[in-house]
Amino acid sequence: MNILGIINKDKTRIYLDKKKIDLKELFVYFKGDIFNKESLLKKYKLKIKNDEELIKYLYKHEKTSFLKKLDGDFLIVIYDKPKLYLITDKLCNKHLYYYHKDNNFIFSTSLKQIIKDKNFVKEFNKEAIANYLGYDNFSDEQTLFKNTFKLNGGTILTYYQNKVTIKKYFDLVEEYKNSKIEKLTEEEYIKKYEKQFKECLLKLGKPKSIGILMSSGKDSTLLAHLAKKYFKCKINTYTLGFENERDESKPAAKIAKNLKTNHHTIMLKDKDVKKTIAKTPYYYEEPFADPSNIPTIYLIEHIKEKNDFYITGDVHDTIFMNYYKYYIYDLKSRTKYLIKKTINLVLGKRVYHNFSEKVQLNIVSRFNYSDKLLEVKGQVFELEKVNNPKIRTMMGDVKHLLPFKYKLKTASVINKNGFKYYMPFYDVNLIKLIFKTPLKYVEKKYISNKILYKNIDKKLFATYQKNGFGVPLVNWVKRFMLDDIKKISTKKYIAEQNIFNFEELDKLIKEFETDLDYNRAVVLYNYYMFQLWYKANL
Secondary structure, three states: OOEEEEEEOOEEEEEEOOEEOOOOOOEEEEEEEEOOHHHHHHHHOOOOOOHHHHHHHHHHHHHHHHHHHOOEEEEEEEEEOOEEEEEEOOOOOOOOEEEEEOOEEEEEOOHHHHOOOOOOOOOEOHHHHHHHHHHOOOOOOEOOEOOEEEOOOOEEEEEEOOEEEEEEOOOHHHHHHOOOOOOOOHHHHHHHHHHHHHHHHHOOOOOOEEEEEOOOOHHHHHHHHHHHHHOOOEEEEEEEEEOOOOOOHHHHHHHHHHHOOEEEEEEEOHHHHHHHHOOHHHHOOOOOOOOOHHHHHHHHHOOOOOOOEEEOOOOHHHHOOOOHHHHHHHOOHHHHHHHHHHHHHHHOOOOOOOOOHHHHHHHHHHHHHHHHHHOOOOOOOOOOOOOOHHHHHHHHHHHHOHHHHHHHHHHHHHHHOOOEEEOOOOOHHHHHHHHOOOHHHHHHHHHHHHHHHHHOOHHHHOOOOOOOOOOOHHHHHHHHHHHHHHHOOOHHHHHHHOOOOHHHHHHHHHHHHHOOOHHHHHHHHHHHHHHHHHHHHO
8 A cells, every 4th residue: 555644734644545544543554574573473472463563562662763673675654643754674675755845744655646746846856867867767865856855775754843854773884884704614604695595585475476587697596596495386487588689588498497497488579669668657656767677567567477476686796796896996906096087087076986997987978968968967876984895885786776776676567566576685684694704705796606506507607698688778769769759859848848958958869860879878768768757747
C-alpha cells in the first residue's frame, strides 16, 4: 500500500491507497521486510504476526533507538501526535519522498502523488536536472523539484512544529572506522564468506519458486548456484537476448543447463524497443535514464511464471571492487597525477576522484553539455572521508549509485508488476565483513571467484564477451529516438517549458547527427527520458 501524508498548519491527514486513516492513536506504517523478525519476537517474548504491531511495540518501549536492531528492507512512518517520523532502512532499499515549503509538509512513497496535491508548488531544480543529465538518475536526496527530497539510507526525519530535522541512526563510515582487519587464513575467509552468502539468501524466507534475472556473468551465476544450493524450491532463470546485437543468451543458457535451473530466454526485437521506451514514465517516480532500463522492462513484462520473488547479482561488482574505476588506484603515481591535472584543467577543480580516467572524461563531457543546456553547473558526488581510496570509492557507490540507480531500476519495474525484488548481496552484514577483510581477498571479486570456481568450471566463462543488459545506445538513439527528440525540441516548446536552452539543445542534436558520439548519445537519451516523463506526469 502506498502512503500519502499532508500536514498544513495544525491539520494532519494520512491516506493509505487514498483511504483516510484515523489518527486518534499512535499510527505506524511499515513497508518491506524485517529479516530478523523471528529473533526479535523471541527476544521480547512476543506473539505478534503483524510487522506494524511489532514496530509499535518496539517504539513504545524504546522510541527510535530500536532501529539499530532491525535487519531489513523497509521504510517506516510513525505519527506520534504531534511528532512525525519518516525512516529508511540502513541501505535505503525503499524510497520515501517529502516536500516542505512554508506551512506545508507532504510525504509519500510516490513523488507523483505529492506533485498532484494542491499545496505543492512546482519549481524545477535545475542543478538536480543537470546532475541527472550527467549521471542518468537523481541520486541522494535531490529530486527534479525544489523543496522536494527523498531520504538517504539509515535516516530518521522528524517533523515537529513545522521544522524538519534529519539524523543518521546508521552510518557505514562509522562502521568502517570501528572495524578491524581479522587475521585469518585465506581458507578461513572463504568459509566466512560462504556462510555469509548463505545467510544473505536464507533470510529472504522459504519460497515455493524464485526468479533470477541472469546474464552470462559470474555474479548471476554465483547467485544461481547459491540459490539452487540453499532454496529447496523451483528455480527459474531468465536471460534477455538482443536481436541483431551483442547477444549472450546462448552462453547464459549453457550456464543454466550446467546449474540445472528452469531456464527461459526472452528476445528483445527491434520492433519492440520503441514500444518499451514509451513505457518508462509509468514505472519510475521521476525521470530515470539508465539505458538498461529498456531491456529490464521488456524482460520482466514477458516473464510468464509467477514467482514468489526475484533476485539479481547486482551490486556484487561494486562491493567487491571489480569495476575499472577501482583499478585507477593501482596505476603509477605519475599517471594518476596526469589524470588529476587533466581533469582539473577541463573542469576547474571539479574532479571525479571515484571514476577511472576514461569515465572521468566522459562525465566531464556530459556535464559540459548539461551545464550549457540548463545554464547552471551540475554538482559532483561528494565522497566520504575515508583514507583507503578503494573503500572510499566503494562507499561512494553504495551511497550514490546502489539505492538510487541499480536497486531503483529493477525494483520499480518488478514491484509495479506485483512482485518482490531483492539484491541479496546488498547486505549490511556482508559489507561489514568486507571491512574486516584484507583488500587482497576482496577486490576484483577474489574470494567470490574462489567460491564460484569450487563449484562451476571456469571454462564456461572463457569463450565469449559478457555484455549483460548493456544496450547499443548510440545506435538506438539514432534509429529509435532522434526523430521524436526533434519533435519535442522545437523552439516554441522549449520556450514554453522554460527549463532548457534551445540553442544549445539544437546544437547538440546537430552535432550528434554529424558525429555519432557516445557521450552526446547519453545526454540526448537522458533528455528524452526526461521529456517522456514530463509529458506523462506534468
